[in-house]
Amino acid sequence: MAKSPLPPRDAECIFCKIVAGELPCHKVHEDEHTIAFMDIFPASPGHVLVIPKDHHPDLLAMPDDLLGPVMAATRRVALAVAKSQGPDGMNLFQANGVAAGQTVFHFHMHILPRRTGDGVLSTEHGKRAGDHAMLAREAEALRGALADM
Ligand code: AMP
Numbered sequence: 470m471a472k473s474p475l476p477p478r479d480a481e482c483i484f485c486k487i488v489a490g491e492l493p494c495h496k497v498h499e500d501e502h503t504i505a506f507m508d509i510f511p512a513s514p515g516h517v518l519v520i521p522k523d524h525h526p527d528l529l530a531m532p533d534d535l536l537g538p539v540m541a542a543t544r545r546v547a548l549a550v551a552k553s554q555g556p557d558g559m560n561l562f563q564a565n566g567v568a569a570g571q572t573v574f575h576f577h578m579h580i581l582p583r584r585t586g587d588g589v590l591s592t593e594h595g596k597r598a599g600d601h602a603m604l605a606r607e608a609e610a611l612r613g614a615l616a617d618m
């Protein structure tokens with residue numbers, strides 16, 4: 470059977486509709502594997518999303534061979550955000566699952582320009598010391614999981 474020239478998509482997915490040109494977006498970048506466009510509910514000025522053209526719900530579902538192209542596009546767009554917005558810093562992040570705040574289930578990287586003291590994204594890491602016995606147990610469980618993969 471002939472391979473479809475269109476990327477694998479999910480009929481209900483708004484980002485697949487953006488890739489197909491069925492929904493509008495403020496596109497800033499496109500290459501063979503990815504597109505990037507402005508987030509329409511921006512957390513800060515210049516907030517951009519970078520997505521693979523193919524539909525994969527989250528990072529855990531992403532094929533290894535797409536991760537390089539998506540990160541390369543993310544870095545390229547982040548450099549352009551730095552140039553055009555002149556932020557003090559940037560957060561690059563993505564969410565996996567409802568509990569993590571994911572609302573669109575088509576993998577995407579957020580590029581979030583930051584200003585000193587803007588309070589846009591509060592993070593808890595680096596504030597309270599961890600318990601080393603617990604860290605050791607977690608590390609052992611992780612090494613076991615990685616060895617099984
Ligand atoms: P997440 O919560 O990580 O799944 O992020 C989804 C992001 O997609 C949110 O920041 C939304 O503001 C953004 N978003 C939702 N619909 C659209 C759309 N049609 N065009 C651009 N960004 C969108």
Ligand code: ZN
Nearest residue numbers: 482485524575
């Ligand atoms: Zn999709």
